[in-house]
Amino acid sequence: MNEHYYHAKDLAQFANVGDFQKSLADKFFSYYGEVFKDSELTAREKSLIALAVAHAVQCPYCIDAYSTDAVEKGWSGPQMMEAVHVACAIRGGASLVHGVQMMNKVKDISM
Amino acid sequence: MKSLKAQQSILAIAQEQIGIIQYGPRADFMLEPFQDKLEKSGLFPLKPLPAEILQINIGKMCNQTCKHCHVDAGPDRKEIMTQETMQQCLDVLQENRHLKTVDLTGGAPEMNPHFRWFVSEIAALGRHVMVRCNLTIIRANKKYHDLPLFYKQHGVEVVSSLPFYTQDRTDRQRGNGVFEDSMKxxxxxxxxxxxxxxxxxxxxxxxxxxxxxxxxxxxxLEREYKQALKERFNLEFNHLFAITNLPISRYLDYLLASGNYESYMEKLVASYNPVAAANVMCRNTISVGWDGYLYDCDFNQMLELKVNGGSQHISAFRSEELQQRAIVVGQHCYGCTAGAGSSCGGAVA
Incomplete structure (x- = not known):
């Protein structure tokens, strides 16, 4: 086991997850490739969504990959940062909206 | 910005560049040799197809000093093709009808004092002429303002760099004000x-x-360019060529200085595409340097890797000999075989 949980070079080894379970990995990567093709949404639009989700799930590999991919597909730094803010707003909002649950509970148990 | 040559950078020396590209910037950095990849694809030795394109670099002088330039071109470069060498190119065209297209590049080719004469003579031979025009040269000086009309008169195909349809990316690569001048x-x-x-x-x-x-x-990307340039500037064009930067000269300097060299090369190697390798431009192109020497492509030219065997100068051009040669390859060739591939005409796969 390495000293650190995350290594940048491991990103390039992603495809090797098939070494331990090939059929599921093959299905996953086939599906993954299909998802990111031009379709109802363009591959360019999907790249920006992926970047935002990468931040929401806080995956350093995904942030690495989709920061590069989004730049390659022509998104600017300010556009990418706005996408990150969308992820941030949804994550923050997800916490805050639970405040309603808290308020309801407080009201339930209060005189 | 000065050229690497004017800065007396070691990267202005072709052998120094080749040393880094072939063996890496440090001892424990290893990449699979490009030759091995070609062998696995059944493409080694890489043999030429019948040559159709004569790509001629008529000088390294340029009005711009772009950060990625593999030619290390700029206002301080004085290497310019002479009219005598141009005449030798015309003689070759006269005798070799299979060379249907002449692709003129530089530097800014228009800065060569014999440029217009040369274009007229090539067109008179019935060849298709392409000029790699950097756009800003048209605006650089009054004497260049009529270039669009000159191109039109000779049926020249204009191929122009525009790194992006936004100002920030274009100016970051090509210099302040380049985007605005390019639009004009x-x-x-x-x-x-x-x-x-x-x-x-x-x-x-x-x-x-x-x-x-x-x-x-x-x-x-072509769709996006067309939409953006039409909506924002009411501009039209025919096609977009997407080209990969090769780790040569100023782009190599950038990769090393920014700490991106190793990851970039690893990405090129990981993206190797045998279909792109089979369609690389060096297979149907002969590249001529400003001094008349012959190369397999413009990139080999900048690394001073002359054609392997046979006639090495335009004055001794022998089509049959060149057809028998093996194309000179190196680690930089991964740049033309990554993903959809890359050539002076864009993607190849």
């Missing part, structure tokens, strides 16, 4: 009919990444 130059080309449907006057643009990353899919 494109407008001048459109005004005489270039890029307009039905005129037959071809205006193609070239995208290349402004950083250490690969180009996206050419077709989708």
């Amino acid at each position: 130059a494109l407008q001048m080309l459109n005004e005489v009919g270039y890029g307009k449907e039905g005129t037959g006057l071809i205006l193609n643009l070239v995208y290349n990444p402004a950083g250490a990353f690969l180009p996206p899919a050419q077709e989708a």
Whole structure:
């Protein structure tokens, strides 16, 4: 086991997850490739969504990959940062909206 | 910005560049040799197809000093093709009808004092002429303002670099003010009919990444360019060529200085595409340097890797000999075989 949980070079080894379970990995990567093709949404639009989700799930590999991919597909730094803010707003909002649950509970148990 | 040569950088020396590209910037950095990849694809030795394109670099002088330039071109470069060498190129064209297209490049080819004469003579031989025009040269000086009309008169295909349809990316790579001047130059080309449907006057643009990353899919990017340039500037063009930057000269300098060299090369190797390898441009192109020496491509030219065997100078051009040669390859060739591939005409796979 390495000293650190995350290594940048491991990103390039992603495809090797098939070494331990090939059929599921093959299905996953086939599906993954299909998802990111031009379709109802363009591959360019999907790249920006992926970047935002990468931040929401806080995956350093995904942030690495989709920061590069989004730049390659022509998104600017300010556009990418706005996408990150969308992820941030949804994550923050997800916490805050639970405040309603808290308020309801407080009201339930209060005189 | 000065050229690497004017800065007396070691990267201005071809052998120094080759040392880094072939063996890496440090002892424990290893990449699979490009030759091995070709062997696995059944393509080694890489043999030429019948040559159709004569790509001629008529000088390293340029009005711009772009950060990624593999030629290390700029205002301080004085290497310029003489009229005598140009005449030797014309003699070769006269005798070799299979060379259907002449692709003129530089530097800014228009800065060669014999440029217009040379274009006229090539056109008179009935050859298709392409000029790699950097756009800003049209605006650089009054004497160049009529270039769009000159191109039109000779049926020249204009191929122009525009790294992106936004100012920030373009200016970061090519210098402040380049984007604005490029838009004005494109407008001048459109005004005489270039890029307009039905005129037959071809205006193609070239995208290349402004950083250490690969180009996206050419077709989708062309759609975005067309939409953005039409909506924002009312500009039109024919096709977009998406080109990968090769680790040569100023782009190599950038990769090393920014710490991106190893990851960039690893990405090129991981993206090797045998279909792109089979269609690389060096297979149907002969590249001529400003001094008349012959190369397999413009990149080999900048690394001073002359054609392997046979006639090595335009004055001793022997088509049959060149047809028998093996194309000289190195680690830099991964740049032309990554993903959808890359050539002076964009993606190849």
